[in-house]
Amino acid sequence: MREAITPERQIAAGHVPAAEARAFIIRHTTVAAPPACPEISLRLAPDLIALWEAMETTFGGVRPTPFWAHAWVGGQALARYLLDTPAVVAGRRILDFGAGGGVVAIAAGKAGAATVTACDIDPMARAAVPLNAELNRVPVEVVADELLGRELESDLVVLAGDVWYERHLAERATLWLRRLAAGGHTVLVGDKRRAFFPKSGLEPLAMFELATSTDVEPDTSSPAGVWRVQP
Numbered sequence: 001m002r003e004a005i006t007p008e009r010q011i012a013a014g015h016v017p018a019a020e021a022r023a024f025i026i027r028h029t030t031v032a033a034p035p036a037c038p039e040i041s042l043r044l045a046p047d048l049i050a051l052w053e054a055m056e057t058t059f060g061g062v063r064p065t066p067f068w069a070h071a072w073v074g075g076q077a078l079a080r081y082l083l084d085t086p087a088v089v090a091g092r093r094i095l096d097f098g099a100g101g102g103v104v105a106i107a108a109g110k111a112g113a114a115t116v117t118a119c120d121i122d123p124m125a126r127a128a129v130p131l132n133a134e135l136n137r138v139p140v141e142v143v144a145d146e147l148l149g150r151e152l153e154s155d156l157v158v159l160a161g162d163v164w165y166e167r168h169l170a171e172r173a174t175l176w177l178r179r180l181a182a183g184g185h186t187v188l189v190g191d192k193r194r195a196f197f198p199k200s201g202l203e204p205l206a207m208f209e210l211a212t213s214t215d216v217e218p219d220t221s222s223p224a225g226v227w228r229v230q231p
């Protein structure tokens with residue numbers, strides 16, 4: 001795997017109009033189910049590096065890591081938990097932070113959430129989520145605003161799958177998610193305990209052993225869990 005490109009580099013990458021992003025995603029992905037969530041269909045890249053190179057050929061410049069073209073193991077764990085435990089989100093208003101291709105947002109919608117909003121700093125992810133939501137026939141609103149660090153309207157269920165892969169993002173996300181939990185939001189996270197995942201202040205909810213691909217992870221399976229963030 002090439003070195004992941006940080007959110008700052010993502011912002012610096014040249015703009016891709018939404019219609020072009022959508023056409024690119026349809027052309028360069030195949031519809032498949034993530035191993036832990038066979039009930040969800042997503043537009044995924046069988047070869048993430050080949051897709052990344054195609055992005056750079058098509059749009060020019062150094063393009064952000066196409067996180068949106070893979071269902072990451074932490075997101076799959078959180079999605080699986082929501083599908084198995086729908087009462088956690090049924091009738092609630094959901095924010096999926098760092099949505100990528102939207103596996104968590106779509107699981108929340110399928111589990112009966114009242115509304116689902118997905119946010120991601122990457123415009124390609126914001127083009128992929130509506131395509132994936134359409135595939136699964138669940139309504140998901142996408143917001144372009146940078147929400148990390150912001151106060152949010154009250155009583156949300158805030159979900160974050162696999163956003164602890166990079167130190168700067170991980171530190172900011174951890175502080176912010178704790179503050180949201182202290183403010184009364186329900187905050188649930190999924191991760192394989194990557195290096196920057198918090199070591200305390202979390203209530204364990206579920207643990208899974210999930211199939212992974214050696215294209216993007218070191219092994220063919222990985223433990224991944226779901227936790228509630230404590231204030």
Ligand SMILES: C[S@@+](CC[C@H](N)C(=O)[O-])C[C@H]1O[C@@H](n2cnc3c(N)ncnc32)[C@H](O)[C@@H]1O
Nearest residue numbers: 007067071072075098099100120121122161162
């Ligand atoms: C490893 S992916 C996980 C995607 C998805 N949750 C999953 O589990 O498949 C992390 C995502 O976080 C997004 N991200 C990084 N920094 C962000 C920020 N400041 N605000 C919103 N999204 C961000 C990235 O663009 C990327 O799509």
